[in-house]
Amino acid sequence: MDNRYSHRMAGKKIRFTDKAGNPVAGSDIAINQTGHKFLFGCGAFDAVSATMPENPWLLKAIEEGKFNRKMFEDRMDLWFDVFNYGTIPFYWGSFEYKEGEPETESRMLAAKLLQSHGAKVKGHPLCWHTVCADWLMEYDNATILSKQLDRINREVSTFKGVIDMWDVINEVVIMQVYDRYDNAVTRICKDLGRVKLVKEVFDAAKAANPDAVLLINDFNLSESYRILLDGCLNAGVPISAIGIQTHQHQGYMGKEKLEDILDRFSFFGLPIHFTENTLISGHLMPPEIVDLNDYQVDEWPSTPEGEERQRKEWREMYETLFAHPLVEAFTGWDFTDGQWLNAPSGLVRADGTVKPAYNEIKNLANKEWHTDTTVHTDENGFAFVEGFKGTYKASCNGQTAEFSLLDGEEISVMLES
Numbered sequence: 001m002d003n004r005y006s007h008r009m010a011g012k013k014i015r016f017t018d019k020a021g022n023p024v025a026g027s028d029i030a031i032n033q034t035g036h037k038f039l040f041g042c043g044a045f046d047a048v049s050a051t052m053p054e055n056p057w058l059l060k061a062i063e064e065g066k067f068n069r070k071m072f073e074d075r076m077d078l079w080f081d082v083f084n085y086g087t088i089p090f091y092w093g094s095f096e097y098k099e100g101e102p103e104t105e106s107r108m109l110a111a112k113l114l115q116s117h118g119a120k121v122k123g124h125p126l127c128w129h130t131v132c133a134d135w136l137m138e139y140d141n142a143t144i145l146s147k148q149l150d151r152i153n154r155e156v157s158t159f160k161g162v163i164d165m166w167d168v169i170n171e172v173v174i175m176q177v178y179d180r181y182d183n184a185v186t187r188i189c190k191d192l193g194r195v196k197l198v199k200e201v202f203d204a205a206k207a208a209n210p211d212a213v214l215l216i217n218d219f220n221l222s223e224s225y226r227i228l229l230d231g232c233l234n235a236g237v238p239i240s241a242i243g244i245q246t247h248q249h250q251g252y253m254g255k256e257k258l259e260d261i262l263d264r265f266s267f268f269g270l271p272i273h274f275t276e277n278t279l280i281s282g283h284l285m286p287p288e289i290v291d292l293n294d295y296q297v298d299e300w301p302s303t304p305e306g307e308e309r310q311r312k313e314w315r316e317m318y319e320t321l322f323a324h325p326l327v328e329a330f331t332g333w334d335f336t337d338g339q340w341l342n343a344p345s346g347l348v349r350a351d352g353t354v355k356p357a358y359n360e361i362k363n364l365a366n367k368e369w370h371t372d373t374t375v376h377t378d379e380n381g382f383a384f385v386e387g388f389k390g391t392y393k394a395s396c397n398g399q400t401a402e403f404s405l406l407d408g409e410e411i412s413v414m415l416e417s
Contacts, residue, residue, distance in 0.1 A: 004323035008038060008369070011386035013410040014403070016377055016394065023381025024415060030395040033371045035118055036084055037389040037406065038322065039273075040365045041331030042347070044086025044114055044121075045339070046075045051109035074352060076113070079335055082362045086114045087275070087331060088163075090123045090155060091131035099135045104158060111162045121163045124275075125170035125217065126152045127201045129178050129185040136184035141191045144184045149204045156208035165213040167243060167275065168205050169198055173220035173228060180291075195231045206238045217243030217275050221261055229268060241271040241328065247278045249285040249292055249343060252313040258320050266326050273329040274321060281310040281337075281355060282344040295341060302337055302344035302355070311356035318364055332361075371405075382410075 016024040050072035052058055061067035079086070088110050089095070096102040111121045127148060136144050156166060175197075176189045189197050198216065205214050216232065216239050218225050232239060242265055246253065265272055281302040289295045314332075321327045333339075337346040347358035371387030385392075387405055394401045399415035 004319075005369070007325045008322065008388055009386060010389045010405045010407050011384060012405060012408070013382055014385050015410065015412045016381045016383065016396070016401075017412060017414050018399070019414060019416050021414075023379075024377055024396060025379050025381050027377050027396050029375050029377060029383060031371065031373045031375060031385055031387065032393045032395070033387060033390055034393050034402070035391040036365065036369070038369075039085035039120060039329035039331075040083050040361070041085035041087065041122075041329055042079060042083045042335050043276075043331065043333050043339075044076075044079060044083075044088050044110070044119075044335070046072045046079065046335060047086065047088060047110035047113050048106055050076045051106070051113050053105050053109060071352065075336060075348065078348060078352075078354060078358070080117045080119070082358070082365055084118065084365075085120045085122070085329060085331065087122045087124045087167075088114070090125065091128070092133045092151065093131040096133055096151070099133070102154070108159065108162065111159065115162055120165065122165040122167065122213075122215075123155065123159065123163045125167040126155060126205065127168065127185060127197075128170040129175050129183050129189070130171070132183045132185050137182070139184070141188050145188050145192070145200065148185070148188065149200065152201055152204040153208045156205050156212060160209045160212075164209060164211065166205060166215065167217045168214045169201050170217050171219060172198060172216065173218050173222075173224050194228055195235050195237075198228075198232050199235050199237045202232075202237045202239065213240045214238060215241050215243040215273060215275065217245065219245035219247065219276075221246075221265075226264060226267070229265075233268065239270060241273045242268065243273050243275040245276040246274065247276060247292060247333070248313075249278060249280055249295070249341070249345070250287055250289065251284050252279060252309075252317075255316055255320050258317065262321075262324050262327070266324075270326070271328045272324070272326045273331070274327065275329070275331050276333045277317070277331060278333050278340075278343065278345040279310050279313045279317070279357070280343060280345055281306040281357070285343075292341065297342060300338075300342050300344055302349060306344065307355050307357065311360045314357045315360050315364070318361065322364075322369065 114121045172194050176194055178186045282300050285295050321330050334345040336348045337344045337350045348354050375383035375385055377383045389406055391404050399417050401413045401415045403413045
C-alpha cells in the first residue's frame with residue numbers, strides 16, 4: 001500500500017455475530033468493497049437523455065431518427081461501471097427556458113437513475129451569469145435577485161433527498177466584470193458586489209436544505225479567487241467545499257502546478273472538490289486563445305497518440321489528488337467526446353467505444369484503490385478489517401451483512417441469510 005494514500009484507509013476491529021447475536025467464531029469472512037467514500041465523478045448529462053420523459057417532441061424525434069435513447073442508456077451503463085458521483089445540468093436558461101416552466105421532471109428522473117445505482121448527485125449550477133434565463137432581463141435588479149433566490153429555494157427544496165449537493169454559484173471572480181453580453185446575474189452582481197451576492201445565494205440554499213453540501217466553483221485559480229473566498233468566509237457564507245475547475249484544452253498543467261493549487265487553496269482548511277476537469281486526446285487548443293469558447297472547429301478528432309497522452313495525464317492527476325487529504329471529489333467533465341466545444345475530452349469516443357483513460361480510471365477505482373479480502377475471526381467473533389474507506393459486504397457460509405468502514409470505534413456486524 002502506497003503511504004501517500006494512508007488517509008484514504010481505515011482499520012477497525014469488528015465483531016461478527018449471527019442473527020441471534022452469537023459470535024461467528026473461528027470463521028473466514030469474505031470482505032468485499034461495494035462503494036468508495038472518495039467521490040470518483042464524471043459529468044452525467046447523458047442521464048438526462050437516457051431518462052427523458054416521453055412527450056410529442058421526443059416521440060417525433062425518435063420516429064425521425066434524431067434521438068436514440070439506447071445510445072444514452074449504453075453510455076450510462078459504461079458510466080456506472082466506474083463512477084459513484086455525477087453532475088447533472090441545472091443551467092437556468094435551459095432548465096427554465098420559459099418562465100414558470102422548469103424541466104423538473106427530466107432532472108428528477110436523471111437524478112433518481114443515478115441514485116438507484118448508489119451514485120451521489122450534484123446539481124450544477126444554481127446561480128451563473130452564463131446560460132442565464134433571458135426572460136429575467138425584463139425585470140429590475142431587485143426583482144431579479146428575488147427571482148434568483150426563489151429559484152434556489154425551489155430547486156434545493158424540490159430535490160432534497162435526491163440531490164443534496166449543489167454548485168451554488170459559478171465563476172464569481174469574473175461575474176461582476178463579465179462584458180461579452182448583458183445578463184441578469186451580472187447586473188445584480190454589479191449592484192450587490194461579489195461577496196454580498198454569494199452570501200445571499202448560499203443563505204437561500206442553506207435555508208432550503210441545511211444538510212446539503214454547498215459549493216462555490218471557479219476556473220479562475222488566481223489570488224483573486226483566494227481573496228474572494230476569504231471575504232466570503234469572513235462574511236459567514238456557509239461554504240461546504242471549494243470547487244476547482246481545470247479545463248486543460250491547451251495542455252496538461254502538470255503535477256507541480258496541481259500541487260501549487262492544492263497548497264494555496266488548502267489554506268482555508270475546507271474540503272476541495274475538483275469539479276470540472278478536461279484533458280484532450282487530440283490536438284491541443286492553440287496557446288494564444290484566452291477564452292476557450294473562442295476556439296470553434298467543425299472537427300476535433302481523437303488520435304491514438306493523444307489517447308495515450310490523455311491516459312497518462314489522467315492517472316497522474318488522479319494520483320496527485322487522491323494523495324491530498326483535503327480532496328474529497330474529482331470530476332471529469334465530459335464523459336463522451338464532442339460535448340463542450342466539440343473537443344475530444346471524453347473518456348468514451350463518439351462511437352461509444354472506450355478510450356485508454358476510461359480503463360485507467362476504472363482500474364484505479366475498482367482494483368488498485370479497492371479492497372477485497374478475507375479475515376478470520378477469533379473465538380469471540382472479532383477480526384480486524386482494514387481497507388479503503390467506504391461501504392462493504394461481509395459474507396460467510398451463505399450469510400451476509402453490509403457495513404461501512406470509516407474512522408471510529410469498533411463495531412458489531414450481524415450476518416443474516
